[in-house]
Each structure stands twice: as structure tokens, then as C-alpha cells.
Amino acid sequence: MSDVPEHGAGTEPVRILAPDGSPVGDADVGLSPEELRALLRWMVLARRLDRECIALQRQGELTVYPGFEGQEAAQVGSAFALGQLDFVWPTFRELAAALVRGVDAVQYLQYHRGTWHGGPYDPRATRFGPICIPIATQLPHAAGYALGQRLDGTNAVTIAYFGDGSTSEGDFHEAANLAGVWRLPMVLFCQNNGWAISLPSSEQTAGEIWRRAEGYGFPGVRVDGNDVLAVHRATERALERARRGDGPTLIEAMTYRIGAHSTADDASRYRDDAEVEHARVTDPIMRFRNWLLATGIADDRFVMACDEEAETYALEVRAGVIATPAPPADWMFDWVYAAPPSSFERQRAEALG
Ligand SMILES: Cc1ncc(C[n+]2csc(CCOP(=O)(O)OP(=O)(O)O)c2C)c(N)n1
């Protein structure tokens, strides 16, 4: 099996399920029926939580929140393929991947509540790095981490998430170049969701992102990011390749940001509702659910149970977020200097009175 699928002109993404859920490729990606059902369960949980977070922000319980509706398959399909020791370097939009990784949602959301920097979850416990707001800065860190994994003699892999807009940053180039030159055990996972805030990807990049891998000396693949099976298979192949010592892979998952960039953004100022409605046709959850039901791997009862569980879960997370107190004010001084200068001590005394 080739690591690099053949692409025709215009580069249709690799796809297993058509938008209506009918198979157009080999749907046997090596997952058991239970694992396949788990993919749906995670996507449903993630979407329900995402909507709850937007409501929480509107109610003043979160400061700002970047939604990921439409990107569930890209995140769940890729995160589900990871091994326990693999390490994730996320952006700020990977809550769905974080859930799959076992990150506690209430802890994660403390970042968006403004109670702690980067979320108070322990990145080492679930191997899910801190939320990263500065675009693409996690990518050189990820490359360095991948080098460390190899020096440690493990066969663990680093996966770094980033968006289409992030590929215009020098940090992307530097990380990809290092990954190629050092054949790092790394997966560069781009979620091309069509937008970088208000800039459409057509104005971001003249070429195709997946093709850039060739210039760095490793394979790239464009995959239908709303097809959870295709995403899973592409990620698994990239992970296997990295574990074999053959180096990195760039995956460009074609998806769509259904919501605004964040709760601080009004997307109606720069894009047509018609575009969003069109994108809903390719909805990742509907597609996969249709396939699961058609194959008999899941039935209506399972689908309903997922919805009910997601409802309960979202309310539990809401309660947990609201119950999270502000941390002691002195913490904001505690973590700045190893040896605080006197001016800083003065400010501390003033602030804490
Ligand atoms: C270095 C830097 N420049 C600018 C910004 C402001 N900013 C936040 S998100 C974003 C767009 C990112 O687009 P993309 O990489 O496609 O990710 P998406 O938001 O679509 O998930 C920008 C420019 C930032 N956070 N960091």
C-alpha cells in the first residue's frame, strides 16, 4: 500500500464516504464495530459541548470561545488513531481532539473562562499540549518534541494541528523543514476549514497546502476532512510511517468552519449564509451516522443514546465550569519571575493590598 495516494488534477481529497454516507472507497479501516460506534459517540459529544460553550460565552461564563462545528470528523478521526504515548500539539480549536485524548473539559475550559493560562490540565497526563493562541508557534515546539521522542528511543509520534492560515507563517515552514531534514516522527495535520478569521483560503494560498510537503521532502495527502473514516486511515498511515522511522507526513484535511471564527467574530460581515448552508450538506456527523445505520453497525437506539449522553454531559460540563472559582490573585504574580525585582514586589503589595 502506498503512503501517498494518487491525486488527479485539481486534487480531489481522498474519500471513503460520500456526503450522503454511501461508500465510495474501502470502508474497512481496521476498526471494530465498537470503535466505529465510538467515533460517532465522540463526534456527537463534541458537537453538543461546542454548542454549550457558545451558550456559556453568551451568558458571560466564558470570556471568548472558538467553535469547531463542522470539524468534528477531522479532529475525532485523527485523535482516535493516536497511541497512548503519542503527543498532541493543538491550536485553540481542538477541543474535540482533547476530549478523545481524555482531557477533562472543565479543566480545558478554564482557559476560556480566563481563570488560568493554557488550561490547568496536565499536558503530560493525556499527552495533549497547552492551548496555543499565537498562530503556528506550536509547530517548532512540536518538531523539537518529536526530536526528543526519538532521542528518548521511543517509537511515539508527535501530531501537530494547525489551520490553513497557519501555513502562511514562517514557523510552519521552519517546523516542516526541520521535520523533513531530520526525518522526525511527526504528523503535520492541517485542518483547512476554508477561513482564517475573515480571509478565505483562496486568498491565503495560491497553491495546495498538501503539495508543499514535496518541497520539504516528505509525503503530503489531501483528505476529505468531513469523512471520519478517511481521516482516520490517513492519520493511521502517517503514524505508522513515522513509527517505522520513515519520517513525517503532511495531511491536509478539507473541512469547513460552520460557525464564526470565535464568539468575538461576526462572520455575516464577510461571508454569505448560502456558503454555510451549502457546507452543511457535507456535515461529518450526518454522513457517518447514515453509514453506520445503513451497515447495521449502529441502530436508532444507539444514535438516541449518544444524543442523550451528550445532553447530560454538556450540562455536567456547564455546571463544572460555572462552579470553577477564580484562582487566588497572588498567582498572577507567583509565576512571572524566579527572582522578582523590587518594582514587581511593590506592585504585588499594591494589588493584593
Ligand atoms: C501570530 C499570530 N498572528 C495573528 C493572530 C490572530 N489570529 C488568530 S486566529 C487567526 C487565523 C488562523 O487561521 P487558521 O490557521 O486557518 O486557523 P482557524 O482559525 O481557521 O482554525 C489569526 C490571524 C494570532 N493569534 N497569532
Ligand SMILES: [Mg+2]
Ligand atoms: Mg482556517
